[in-house]
Amino acid sequence: MEGESTRQQKIGKQLQKDLAEIIRSKGMAVFGGAMITVSEVRVSPDLSFAKVFVSIFPSAKGDQAMEILQNSVKQIRGELGRLVGKQFRIVPEIAFYRDSTLDYVEHIDELLKK
Secondary structure, eight states, X not given: OTTOOHHHHHHHHXXXXXXXXXXXXXXXXXXXXXXXXXXEEEEOTTSSEEEEEEEEESGGGHHHHHHHHHHTHHHHHXXXXXXXXXXXXXXXXEEXXXXXXXXXXXXXXXXXXX
């Protein structure tokens, strides 16, 4: 987040909200029964690219869910365009990245159970 302008942060928050809604509306079944949460969106300074960080639960389904997300990028960006097209001059290209924070928490939880 450091170094990002206020505008980048605002757009990132809006994209996070809209992408979360798009993914939620598809339902867990589409992603192999995994629950996907958009944890953060970082937007490039020229606003043409957005890195979308997602948490996946359960993490065992993470690889499968990420593959489905990667294969759906064009469709998701199209839906995003319909949602934000009137607000933004350009709809940023999006790329999904896995946020491993949840995996780390699960791992710590397992260690504490031992």
